[in-house]
Amino acid sequence: MHGHRAQQLHTHVAHPDPIRFQAQLRMVPVQLRRGRFHRVYDPRRRLRDAGYSSFFGESGISPDFFNIADGTGIRQSGFAQQSSSFFGHRLHLMAGIANRSQPKAVEQFYKSVAWAAEFFAPHGLDVVIEPINARNVPGYFLNDFTFARDLITELKIPNLKLQFDIFHCQIIHGDVTMRLREMMPIIGHVQIASIPSRNEPDGEELNYPFLFAELDRLGYGGFVGCEYNPRAKTTDGLTWFKPYAGVKP
Numbered sequence: 243m244h245g246h247r248a249q250q251l252h253t254h255v256a257h258p259d260p261i262r263f264q265a266q267l268r269m270v271p272v273q274l275r276r277g278r279f280h281r282v283y284d285p286r287r288r289l290r291d292a293g294y295s296s297f298f299g300e301s302g303i304s305p306d307f308f309n310i311a312d313g314t315g316i317r318q319s320g321f322a323q324q325s326s327s328f329f330g331h332r333l334h335l336m337a338g339i340a341n342r343s344q345p346k347a348v349e350q351f352y353k354s355v356a357w358a359a360e361f362f363a364p365h366g367l368d369v370v371i372e373p374i375n376a377r378n379v380p381g382y383f384l385n386d387f388t389f390a391r392d393l394i395t396e397l398k399i400p401n402l403k404l405q406f407d408i409f410h411c412q413i414i415h416g417d418v419t420m421r422l423r424e425m426m427p428i429i430g431h432v433q434i435a436s437i438p439s440r441n442e443p444d445g446e447e448l449n450y451p452f453l454f455a456e457l458d459r460l461g462y463g464g465f466v467g468c469e470y471n472p473r474a475k476t477t478d479g480l481t482w483f484k485p486y487a488g489v490k491p
Contacts, residue, residue, distance in 0.1 A: 331465075332368040332430060333358070334405055337384035351383060352393065359402040370430045372405035375413040378440075387411055387421060394428050403430025407469065412437045412448060419456055426460045435470035442470055444482035454486070 335358050340347040359369040373390050374382045384390060387404075394402055406429045411418050422429075437447040444450070457466075472479040 331366075332370050332403070333362060334370050334372060334431075335359075337371070337382060339381045340383040341381075342383055342385075342389070347383060352397070355393065355402065356397055356399060359397070359399040363399070363401045368401045368403050368430050370403045370405035372407055372433075373410055373414060374407070375410045377413060378410075385414060387415060387425070391425055391428065404428045405431045405433065407433040407435075408448065408453065409433065409435040409437055409440060409469070418448065418453065422453075422456060423460060426462065429462070429464070431465050431467065432457065432462065433467040433469040435468075440471050441473050442479040442482050443468075450482075451485075 335355060337351060340351070342348060355369070355371060362369055371384060371390055371393070373384050373387045376382065376385050379385075387406075390404055394404060404425055406422065406425065408418055411421055415421060434443045434450065434453075435441065436443050436445060439446060
C-alpha cells in the first residue's frame with residue numbers, strides 16, 4: 243500500500259430501466275488517503291442542499307435523474323456541470339437485478355453503461371462497474387468479472403473502468419492475484435474486506451499484506467475503499483492499518 247492512495251470518493255447509482263435496474267444510492271463509511279483516514283461525505287445531502295432534491299425517491303435516485311427519453315433530468319438541469327463536486331472522481335453505476343441469460347437484459351446494460359460513461363466523460367468523472375457475488379446479492383445482473391472485463395474492452399470508452407472488489411472476486415472466482423495482474427489496465431478502483439465474514443481485512447482466507455504489496459508491484463496509483471462491516475467500533479478495528487499509516491506514495 244506504499245505506492246497507491248487509499249480512499250473512497252464515489253457514489254453508487256443505478257440506471258433505471260424496464261428490466262429492474264433499480265435506483266440505489268449508498269456510501270461506504272470508511273475511506274483512506276495516503277496513510278490517513280478521512281470521513282466519507284454524503285452526496286445525497288450535497289445534492290439536496292444544491293436544490294436537486296427532486297432527483298430522489300424513497301429508495302434512491304428517481305427516474306427523473308436519468309430521463310433520457312424527453313431530454314429532461316440532468317441534461318437540462320445544469321447538474322452535470324457540477325457533478326464532480328457531488329460525486330468526487332468516480333461514479334459507480336450499479337446493474338440491479340436481472341438475468342444475464344436474457345439478451346434484452348444484456349443489451350440494456352450495455353446501453354446504460356455506455357450512455358452513463360459518455361455523458362459524464364466531459365465532466366471529468368470515471369464511471370465504474372462492479373461485479374457482485376450472488377451470495378450477498380442473489381440475482382444481481384453483474385456477477386462475473388470476465389463479463390465486466392469484456393464489456394469494458396468492447397465499449398472502449400476511456401473513462402469506463404472496473405471497480406475491483408477483492409471480496410467479491412474471491413467469492414466468485416478465486417485466483418485474485420492473477421486477476422489483478424490481468425485486469426489492472428482497466429481497474430479504476432479497488433475495495434477490500436475479509437472473506438468470508440466481510441470484516442476488517444486482517445485475516446481469514448486472504449493474505450492482504452501480500453495483495454497490498456502486489457498492488458504496489460503492479461503500479462496501482464488509485465484508491466482503495468474499505469467496504470467492510472467492522473466487528474465493533476470502526477476506530478477499534480483499524481489496527482490492521484498501522485503498518486501503512488503515514489506512508490508516502
